[in-house]
Amino acid sequence: MGHLIMDEVSQMCTVGGPMDVEYSERVKGKDYRCRSCGERFKGVGKKPVCPSCQSDDVYEE
Numbered sequence: 001m002g003h004l005i006m007d008e009v010s011q012m013c014t015v016g017g018p019m020d021v022e023y024s025e026r027v028k029g030k031d032y033r034c035r036s037c038g039e040r041f042k043g044v045g046k047k048p049v050c051p052s053c054q055s056d057d058v059y060e061e
């Protein structure tokens with residue numbers, strides 16, 4: 001009774017290798033403004049739409 005199981009600490013094997021972390025997929029967000037309602041939002045992609053009125057009549061600020 002009352003047997004305490006020791007938490008197995010996951011061993012972090014720090015291998016001294018080269019870092020191959022590529023950050024090519026960076027999130028690109030641009031500031032857009034909607035012509036219809038004047039909403040400012042962060043848009044991604046080529047055809048951002050206004051999150052407020054769903055209009056695609058937006059321009060990049």
Ligand SMILES: [Zn+2]
Nearest residue numbers: 034037050053
């Ligand atoms: Zn809008």
